[in-house]
Amino acid sequence: ADGARVVVIGAGISGLAAARQLADRGFKVTVLEARDRIGGRLWSDRSFGIPLDLGASWIHGTRGNPVAQLSESLGQPLQDWNYEDRAIIDLTGHRGRLQERADEFLTGLEDFASQAGSHAATLTIRDAVSHIRRKRRIAHLSDAEIGALITNHVELDYAADSGELALAALGEGRVLGGPDAILPRGYDRLAHGLAGDLEVRLSSSVDGIYHSSNGVSVLVNGQTFSADYAIVTVPLGVLKSGRIDFGPPLPDAKRKAIGNLGMGVLNKVYLTFAEPFWEPDALNFIRVSDKPRQFAYWINLSRATGVPVLGALNAGSFARDLEAMDNAGRMAAAHEALRTMFGADLPVPKAGISSAWASDAQALGSYSFLAPGSTSADRLALAASVNDRVFFAGEATSPDFPATVHGALLSGRKAAEEVQALAS
Ligand SMILES: Cc1cc2nc3c(=O)[nH]c(=O)nc-3n(C[C@H](O)[C@H](O)[C@H](O)COP(=O)(O)OP(=O)(O)OC[C@H]3O[C@@H](n4cnc5c(N)ncnc54)[C@H](O)[C@@H]3O)c2cc1C
Numbered sequence: 001a002d003g004a005r006v007v008v009i010g011a012g013i014s015g016l017a018a019a020r021q022l023a024d025r026g027f028k029v030t031v032l033e034a035r036d037r038i039g040g041r042l043w044s045d046r047s048f049g050i051p052l053d054l055g056a057s058w059i060h061g062t063r064g065n066p067v068a069q070l071s072e073s074l075g076q077p078l079q080d081w082n083y084e085d086r087a088i089i090d091l092t093g094h095r096g097r098l099q100e101r102a103d104e105f106l107t108g109l110e111d112f113a114s115q116a117g118s119h120a121a122t123l124t125i126r127d128a129v130s131h132i133r134r135k136r137r138i139a140h141l142s143d144a145e146i147g148a149l150i151t152n153h154v155e156l157d158y159a160a161d162s163g164e165l166a167l168a169a170l171g172e173g174r175v176l177g178g179p180d181a182i183l184p185r186g187y188d189r190l191a192h193g194l195a196g197d198l199e200v201r202l203s204s205s206v207d208g209i210y211h212s213s214n215g216v217s218v219l220v221n222g223q224t225f226s227a228d229y230a231i232v233t234v235p236l237g238v239l240k241s242g243r244i245d246f247g248p249p250l251p252d253a254k255r256k257a258i259g260n261l262g263m264g265v266l267n268k269v270y271l272t273f274a275e276p277f278w279e280p281d282a283l284n285f286i287r288v289s290d291k292p293r294q295f296a297y298w299i300n301l302s303r304a305t306g307v308p309v310l311g312a313l314n315a316g317s318f319a320r321d322l323e324a325m326d327n328a329g330r331m332a333a334a335h336e337a338l339r340t341m342f343g344a345d346l347p348v349p350k351a352g353i354s355s356a357w358a359s360d361a362q363a364l365g366s367y368s369f370l371a372p373g374s375t376s377a378d379r380l381a382l383a384a385s386v387n388d389r390v391f392f393a394g395e396a397t398s399p400d401f402p403a404t405v406h407g408a409l410l411s412g413r414k415a416a417e418e419v420q421a422l423a424s
Pocket of ligand 1: 012015035042056207233234367393406
């Protein structure tokens with residue numbers, strides 16, 4: 001590589017994967033990271049003495065998954081996660097029906113999506129649900145049941161309300177086989193393992209990226225940093241905010257893609273207790289209620305951490321509503337939801353923590369989704385390099401595995417390969 005100099009913007013998994021690969025091949029690599037920590041949307045909080053992941057928790061599909069391979073090479077153990085291992089707590093009086101209905105509902109939705117053809121890009125998932133309800137395909141399901149199915153099978157996956165999601169979001173990307181798994185020692189171990197001895201400058205928020213035929217200048221903390229190539233891995237939310245100045249301005253196709261794609265919100269609230277009051281072996285709890293978006297899905301991390309701890313996942317508009325509260329307010333709301341599930345006389349939690357990804361200035365959301373009018377062509381436009389100087393990576397650039405850790409990791413490696421190809 002003749003010691004070509006590369007600046008990587010962002011020390012999330014995509015930026016670190018790109019930096020690692022280039023450094024290993026003899027490039028001079030500097031990573032500029034705005035936060036005072038690495039990992040980005042891999043963020044394991046240890047304030048209660050156990051790792052609790054406020055960003056990603058799961059490796060989705062461990063078979064052939066580069067994230068599972070990385071975990072293994074770093075000696076990080078995995079724990080399989082079985083979503084079928086669950087208890088459904090139906091507060092609407094139809095105990096046990098939901099399970100049987102899920103397949104019907106999802107098949108109905110998928111059939112409709114495949115018939116919709118090109119309309120799948122402009123219709124929302126909410127439109128599709130009302131359509132199949134009108135056609136009586138799922139007429140026997142109650143509003144609460146449909147709400148629970150949409151939240152648990154769609155909204156929590158894509159981090160957006162069904163009315164924000166293009167129907168095409170359902171079929172986007174590829175799914176890897178094998179069980180899902182969590183990293184009981186914390187997902188951030190992968191970021192630290194990749195970073196190793198890389199030069200990472202923390203608290204270095206990039207304000208401008210300028211390129212010419214000679215190279216790239218990056219404006220950071222009022223100073224200019226020069227390199228031959230830049231790899232930009234900041235989240236889609238940050239690109240949407242326009243906070244980073246690009247000179248020359250980004251090409252139209254890329255600006256359109258940034259506008260078209262949606263940035264979703266998924267937030268977590270964890271509560272720890274002195275003793276478990278739930279079935280200690282059930283991994284997942286589903287709450288079916290007349291407020292289907294609120295606290296519909298809980299995970300039990302007692303087995304993984306050895307501490308009685310439950311976590312709630314909320315997506316879309318309700319995840320945003322929670323961000324308007326402080327941590328104590330979120331804990332109180334979560335505790336109230338648990339009281340509806342496990343009884344009014346629950347012990348108070350010992351402690352709680354929560355995420356607020358939409359208001360996090362270095363993320364401005366959780367992960368990307370296909371909004372009506374966007375297609376995976378937008379992801380390719382986002383991934384495209386500019387004048388062979390400025391390269392792009394990150395989960396939102398991955399048409400195969402958007403919104404995932406492995407998609408981000410692979411996009412970083414791909415950007416590194418593009419730089420290598422030019423410099424060789
Ligand atoms: C709550 C939540 C749950 C999730 N669950 C899962 C899951 O279970 N499984 C899964 O596969 N995926 C999950 N994801 C998605 C996954 O976490 C992301 O796809 C992946 O971590 C993104 O990596 P990245 O490198 O693209 O971005 P990031 O990790 O966001 O890295 C980008 C980096 O850029 C930095 N940055 C931003 N602005 C600037 C600037 N101006 N200057 C310098 N640096 C800047 C940021 O601080 C950040 O460190 C989840 C995400 C969230 C938020």
